[in-house]
Amino acid sequence: MSSDLARLGVAEAADGLAAGDCSAVELVEACIAAQEAARDLNVVVADTAERARAAAVHADQRRRRNEARPLEGIPVAVKDIFCTEGVATTACSRILDGFVPEYESTVSARLWEAGAILVGKTNMDEFAMGSSNETSRCGPVRNPWSPVDGPSLVPGGSSGGSAAVVAASAVPAALGTDTGGSIRQPASFCGVVGLKPTYGRCSRWGIIAFASSLDQAGPLTRSVADAALILEHIAGFDPRDSTSADLAVPDLHAALQGNVKGLRVGVPSEYRLDSLPSSISDLWEQGIVWFRDAGAELREVSLPHTRYALPAYYIVAPAEASANLARYDGVRFGARSMGTDPDELYTRTRRDGFGEEVRRRIMIGGYVLSEGYYDAYYLRAQQVRTRIAEDFRQAFQDVDVLLTPTTPSSAFPEGDKTDDPLAMYVNDIFTVPASLAGLPAISVPAGLDEAGLPLGLQLVGRAFDEVTLLQAATILEDAAGTFRPPTVAA
Numbered sequence: 001m002s003s004d005l006a007r008l009g010v011a012e013a014a015d016g017l018a019a020g021d022c023s024a025v026e027l028v029e030a031c032i033a034a035q036e037a038a039r040d041l042n043v044v045v046a047d048t049a050e051r052a053r054a055a056a057v058h059a060d061q062r063r064r065r066n067e068a069r070p071l072e073g074i075p076v077a078v079k080d081i082f083c084t085e086g087v088a089t090t091a092c093s094r095i096l097d098g099f100v101p102e103y104e105s106t107v108s109a110r111l112w113e114a115g116a117i118l119v120g121k122t123n124m125d126e127f128a129m130g131s132s133n134e135t136s137r138c139g140p141v142r143n144p145w146s147p148v149d150g151p152s153l154v155p156g157g158s159s160g161g162s163a164a165v166v167a168a169s170a171v172p173a174a175l176g177t178d179t180g181g182s183i184r185q186p187a188s189f190c191g192v193v194g195l196k197p198t199y200g201r202c203s204r205w206g207i208i209a210f211a212s213s214l215d216q217a218g219p220l221t222r223s224v225a226d227a228a229l230i231l232e233h234i235a236g237f238d239p240r241d242s243t244s245a246d247l248a249v250p251d252l253h254a255a256l257q258g259n260v261k262g263l264r265v266g267v268p269s270e271y272r273l274d275s276l277p278s279s280i281s282d283l284w285e286q287g288i289v290w291f292r293d294a295g296a297e298l299r300e301v302s303l304p305h306t307r308y309a310l311p312a313y314y315i316v317a318p319a320e321a322s323a324n325l326a327r328y329d330g331v332r333f334g335a336r337s338m339g340t341d342p343d344e345l346y347t348r349t350r351r352d353g354f355g356e357e358v359r360r361r362i363m364i365g366g367y368v369l370s371e372g373y374y375d376a377y378y379l380r381a382q383q384v385r386t387r388i389a390e391d392f393r394q395a396f397q398d399v400d401v402l403l404t405p406t407t408p409s410s411a412f413p414e415g416d417k418t419d420d421p422l423a424m425y426v427n428d429i430f431t432v433p434a435s436l437a438g439l440p441a442i443s444v445p446a447g448l449d450e451a452g453l454p455l456g457l458q459l460v461g462r463a464f465d466e467v468t469l470l471q472a473a474t475i476l477e478d479a480a481g482t483f484r485p486p487t488v489a490a
């Protein structure tokens with residue numbers, strides 16, 4: 001019974017709670033037990049069980065008093081990059097060891113205000129830099145789709161823990177962040193839904209910054225409807241984030257009832273890479289057929305600057321990271337390595353506190369922003385970014401959404417790409433263009449490859465048109481069905 005409860009989606013759990021079929025205490029206990037049973041996946045980095053139990057008692061009391069809020073009693077896991085008041089938050093970096101925020105990120109605060117309950121802070125790549133969750137100082141996450149007796153497969157990254165905990169049915173929903181693909185790519189690798197909203201749709205306040213012009217929070221869930229439900233509660237204007245958009249949040253859940261007759265779906269020809277495995281190109285073709293069968297109109301479109309997106313991203317993101325990470329000096333937060341003078345203290349703290357990938361990004365960032373190289377790299381990358389946004393603007397004159405693969409491969413074995421940063425960066429080839437343009441995008445589980453591993457298809461929408469994006473995503477979901485790792489018994 002209890003493990004069945006952990007398998008409920010957000011909407012199902014909300015219905016079950018409302019009907020009195022289960023209590024918040026039972027639901028939270030089921031998720032805690034499921035996370036415990038999935039310990040070897042290494043998904044959870046901060047234990048929140050006691051706090052969650054207390055919150056569940058409170059949720060049940062509110063319900064008995066007829067004061068239940070929309071997400072009353074729904075367990076949600078949160079990536080360790082969201083500051084959670086009174087709960088250790090380290091972005092899985094040694095440099096934030098011992099940091100316990102005195103404030104709550106806006107996005108997570110909104111979930112708790114709607115009645116949801118924090119059940120687990122999830123593992124991630126250090127400071128969200130990575131595509132495999134292997135840069136985490138808390139160790140790698142095992143993808144629940146890894147063969148029982150075989151090697152560990154990575155869950156993707158950087159929101160690897162959030163994707164894996166949802167895929168393992170140990171919580172109905174988790175929050176992640178996406179800078180260049182960190183929600184969508186792990187969602188694809190773990191067979192779950194991952195939604196990156198439009199830049200500005202959700203507040204970044206209280207989220208540890210990686211690249212501020214790209215970072216965006218969003219949900220990982222087992223269904224498109226659940227992603228919509230969570231988005232509805234985390235979105236909206238926040239005066240504390242000057243880049244958050246002052247726009248009303250549409251009724252996203254109701255929007256899923258709409259139909260897609262006449263929807264124009266674009267297929268960008270530049271995404272047809274020769275190196276794409278046939279399982280992925282076949283699945284993409286299948287997606288096209290599903291849309292056609294559902295009454296959509298398919299059009300080939302061109303995004304001519306696509307091939308410059310990845311190099312531009314790996315200039316812009318490290319540049320912003322190098323500025324954002326300058327604040328970790330051992331004086332104000334987290335870990336400190338002592339020195340005989342302040343300079344030595346800063347140097348030692350940063351050398352001991354940051355992992356290899358983070359140091360690499362800081363060095364690249366410093367380099368591309370330095371005098372003499374700024375114009376050649378940073379300025380150039382910004383110009384490319386404008387072109388990419390313009391490509392999308394043009395395409396969206398003819399179509400309503402774009403359909404692409406999410407990733408150029410399925411989940412790969414741990415250690416496979418750790419010695420080759422460029423091979424790791426290529427994971428983001430299909431996800432970074434939408435990030436650079438600030439557009440909403442979603443990965444929907446669409447099929448399995450020949451090894452039986454999940455693959456996602458990505459949809460990209462117009463800025464602030466999450467409604468159409470989610471409507472289109474339900475077409476994929478209805479056609480493809482849902483996927484559970486074989487290790488999580490049916």
Ligand code: GLN
Pocket residue numbers: 128129130131157158177178179180181182183210317428
């Ligand atoms: N994998 C990309 C990177 O390492 C994206 C990370 C992210 O979206 N946070 O930068």
